[in-house]
Amino acid sequence: MEIKEMTLNEIPLTLIKTDKFKTINIQVVFLGEFSKENATKKSLLTRILSNSTKNFPTKKALATKLLDLYDASAGVTTYPSGKTAVTVFSIEVVNEKNLGIEGLTREAVEMLYEVIFNPNLEGGLFPEKDFNEQKRVLKERLNNVYNNKTRYALRQMLKKMAPDEIISVSSLGSLEDLEPLTNAELVSQYKEMIEKENISIYVCGDFEEESIIKDLSLFGSLKNNPHNYETVLTEPVKVEKVREFFEKQKIQQAKLIMGFRSDINSKSPQFPASLVFNAMYGGLFSSDLIRLVREENSLAYTITSMFLDDVMVMVVAAGIDGSKYGLTTDLVIKQLEDYKQGRLDPELMQTAKENIASDLLQTEDNPAQLINYFLRNYLHGLKYQVSDLVAAVKSVTLEDVQKVAQGINLDTIFLLTGEDDDGKAL
Amino acid sequence: MERHYRLLQERIHFEELENGLAVYVVPKPGFKKTFACFATKYGAMINRFVPYGESEYIDVPLGIAHFLEHKMFEMPDGTDASEIFARMGLDSNASTSHLMTTYLFSGTANIKEGLNLLLDFVQTPYFTEERVLREQGIIAQELKMYLDDPNEALHLGLMQNLFRVYPLRFDVGGTLESIMQITPEHLNKCYRTFYHPSNMALIVVGDIDAIMEDSDDPIKALIDLVRENQAKKDFKKPLDIRKNILVEDGVVNKASDYQKMDISIPKAAVGLKLPFERYQKNQSFLMELEMKILLEATIGPMTDAFQEMLDLELINGNLYYNVYCDGLSGFLKVQANTNKPKQFIAYVENKLLSLSSIDFDDETFNRFKKATQGSFLRAMNNPEYIGYNFLRYLFSDADMFEAIESFSELKKEDMKALEKYFQKEALADFVVIPKNTLFSKIQ
Numbered sequence: 001m002e003i004k005e006m007t008l009n010e011i012p013l014t015l016i017k018t019d020k021f022k023t024i025n026i027q028v029v030f031l032g033e034f035s036k037e038n039a040t041k042k043s044l045l046t047r048i049l050s051n052s053t054k055n056f057p058t059k060k061a062l063a064t065k066l067l068d069l070y071d072a073s074a075g076v077t078t079y080p081s082g083k084t085a086v087t088v089f090s091i092e093v094v095n096e097k098n099l100g101i102e103g104l105t106r107e108a109v110e111m112l113y114e115v116i117f118n119p120n121l122e123g124g125l126f127p128e129k130d131f132n133e134q135k136r137v138l139k140e141r142l143n144n145v146y147n148n149k150t151r152y153a154l155r156q157m158l159k160k161m162a163p164d165e166i167i168s169v170s171s172l173g174s175l176e177d178l179e180p181l182t183n184a185e186l187v188s189q190y191k192e193m194i195e196k197e198n199i200s201i202y203v204c205g206d207f208e209e210e211s212i213i214k215d216l217s218l219f220g221s222l223k224n225n226p227h228n229y230e231t232v233l234t235e236p237v238k239v240e241k242v243r244e245f246f247e248k249q250k251i252q253q254a255k256l257i258m259g260f261r262s263d264i265n266s267k268s269p270q271f272p273a274s275l276v277f278n279a280m281y282g283g284l285f286s287s288d289l290i291r292l293v294r295e296e297n298s299l300a301y302t303i304t305s306m307f308l309d310d311v312m313v314m315v316v317a318a319g320i321d322g323s324k325y326g327l328t329t330d331l332v333i334k335q336l337e338d339y340k341q342g343r344l345d346p347e348l349m350q351t352a353k354e355n356i357a358s359d360l361l362q363t364e365d366n367p368a369q370l371i372n373y374f375l376r377n378y379l380h381g382l383k384y385q386v387s388d389l390v391a392a393v394k395s396v397t398l399e400d401v402q403k404v405a406q407g408i409n410l411d412t413i414f415l416l417t418g419e420d421d422d423g424k425a426l
Numbered sequence: 427m428e429r430h431y432r433l434l435q436e437r438i439h440f441e442e443l444e445n446g447l448a449v450y451v452v453p454k455p456g457f458k459k460t461f462a463c464f465a466t467k468y469g470a471m472i473n474r475f476v477p478y479g480e481s482e483y484i485d486v487p488l489g490i491a492h493f494l495e496h497k498m499f500e501m502p503d504g505t506d507a508s509e510i511f512a513r514m515g516l517d518s519n520a521s522t523s524h525l526m527t528t529y530l531f532s533g534t535a536n537i538k539e540g541l542n543l544l545l546d547f548v549q550t551p552y553f554t555e556e557r558v559l560r561e562q563g564i565i566a567q568e569l570k571m572y573l574d575d576p577n578e579a580l581h582l583g584l585m586q587n588l589f590r591v592y593p594l595r596f597d598v599g600g601t602l603e604s605i606m607q608i609t610p611e612h613l614n615k616c617y618r619t620f621y622h623p624s625n626m627a628l629i630v631v632g633d634i635d636a637i638m639e640d641s642d643d644p645i646k647a648l649i650d651l652v653r654e655n656q657a658k659k660d661f662k663k664p665l666d667i668r669k670n671i672l673v674e675d676g677v678v679n680k681a682s683d684y685q686k687m688d689i690s691i692p693k694a695a696v697g698l699k700l701p702f703e704r705y706q707k708n709q710s711f712l713m714e715l716e717m718k719i720l721l722e723a724t725i726g727p728m729t730d731a732f733q734e735m736l737d738l739e740l741i742n743g744n745l746y747y748n749v750y751c752d753g754l755s756g757f758l759k760v761q762a763n764t765n766k767p768k769q770f771i772a773y774v775e776n777k778l779l780s781l782s783s784i785d786f787d788d789e790t791f792n793r794f795k796k797a798t799q800g801s802f803l804r805a806m807n808n809p810e811y812i813g814y815n816f817l818r819y820l821f822s823d824a825d826m827f828e829a830i831e832s833f834s835e836l837k838k839e840d841m842k843a844l845e846k847y848f849q850k851e852a853l854a855d856f857v858v859i860p861k862n863t864l865f866s867k868i869q
Binding site: 250 | 435454455456506508512515516518534560568570571573574575687691727728729732737765794797799800801803804807808
């Protein structure tokens, strides 16, 4: 595998050359501001852009074209990193070498360019029918969050925990912001992205450098915006008092979500130690939380911890019997306290390191993940190669993990529970 | 034995060991990760059989194959195999479907040790009363998690409408009641019968040269590693397994039904039952593929019908379809989140029935053939996909690679053979609606 970072006129270009994949993956990434005001617009915009273009003005035309490119897969997504919105246009196409034909990569690049720069505008607006259709689709999608109980509970917890912070804003958008959104506002959001946001391009596969640069020359005339983006939050939030919230629904299994504040973000020197902490605490199948809560006390089928490292939050999520609420939260809290006191199992730390190292190395086996790794570096201004991060993880000590734990404090507990569960535990 | 697949540009090595275990190796040079999967052709489908060494049929509680899968990880000395894998830096997992139970691991180092552990833990049964009791608690929580998932409810409801007795109508995990009846003796009988090496297969997908770096012939060395592991164990001689799977005619059990749940948007599914017939080798795979193409060409995003469903607000942006054929029977399923479930069902059923006369133009047919070749080449990037699906089709009598290659010879006229499946009597639907709505008021 050979990685080259260069610029295409003003646009940063990362070329990842490897012969182990049978595909060429290309991603064009825009960075802009992520805020409560624009989250819903960005969410709707990605839907509209992925459904039609000027030359392929219907879903049918666009889908047919992708089939003709040997079932190429194209997509547009947007997600936040701190206060930055990351909007990714991607295409995956079979490498023409594997088909014994020529020109397929070029066509894929042209298609990607078409989706980004040639939207289906009529008189300066998206077609009213498409606009209303995608608005309705997004509305139903937002309504549907209620149907996925774990996701719903997580969103509710974040809203309760930090109602005025960026953490509580969902990149899917919100119903109240969607309702008044106009076609003209959406178009100006699109123009802002094209004219003001930061662009970078990533390619992964078995290509000839000269030839891929020639194909990408379409993008070469673009101007770029070298703005500094806030891709992580940096101010730790102090917890005054742990707050608990309950909601009842007609469900069989209660969803417990616990939100913690941490003092580490993706750019912190302690980031590798936070990976090890998370794996040991609740990230691995052999983690302490699984052992305690599932194996020793049969309280849950799943319990897991994860870091939202761009916003300095850690979450513990579990599906439990609602009446076991007190017992489960006590175990989760006590386990964190043990870590803070330095009661850590060196063997489990070794296991955690092995597993993180293996996961990191595996990013090299998947073109999209590989691109994502380099995008993450670009976002946060980091220079870690995969092997550097593996080495950093391997050198983490028990004291480092203890320090991570000491910077973590429980903030908010949310329990989504069954209507039939008796109120005693609450 | 080595086979090379020209279109996919993949190779596969196969050897059947002395004890009957089938070993497959797929080299993926340059990949950091190795994926290994050890599976038995035993899943939720089999609930009545003659235990090894006995002569009478017995019935076992629903969900027992899945229960057995959970219990296999526990070793006699009290350790848990997944923890030993984790200590080696390997990810391990297991899953049970109707067709098979699979145990797998993946990782970037210690692969030889991992392979030995995989074979050893699956071949070390150990069940005690106390551990079975504890597992009942854990599995009950797992089942409750699924009971709250409206997609699971939708699927199970549809299966119960499609099938009267065929075990696809039961959840793989069984029920909260059935798992409480499971005893160590049941587990021993199932294990003895279905975990004989001659009923199992192992596949390894990864950079074999890197795993066996000291060897001149890495593939042979890898297979020898498995052979040596097996030679240390004493297996009884293989017997033909007598099992009794209830089958039925092609008519659905119940045309229509619904369930209420605490959800916000209704979900609807239409199913078509595939009849019980003698499927030829590779046919289960090709059937799924051809049916998927038919669906895509009839209601997929590249059709006018898809746009019409959006315009009529019969779907909320996405439509999911799925075809499953296990070599005995199967189904085709179309589902969506919809505020007009009844109208959605009528629309989809109508489209499906129109396939009783298939009218493909050459351009569309060739477009799909080309796209199918592309999508399988893309899938070859993914060792898990290759490993899991190879075994899944192997157990429904198909060689996935061979079937993909034979698909390139498919002619437009061959699709005509599918017309006979699209019959009204083979159609059923199921709806999940919000708890406070009246079914009679639903559009």
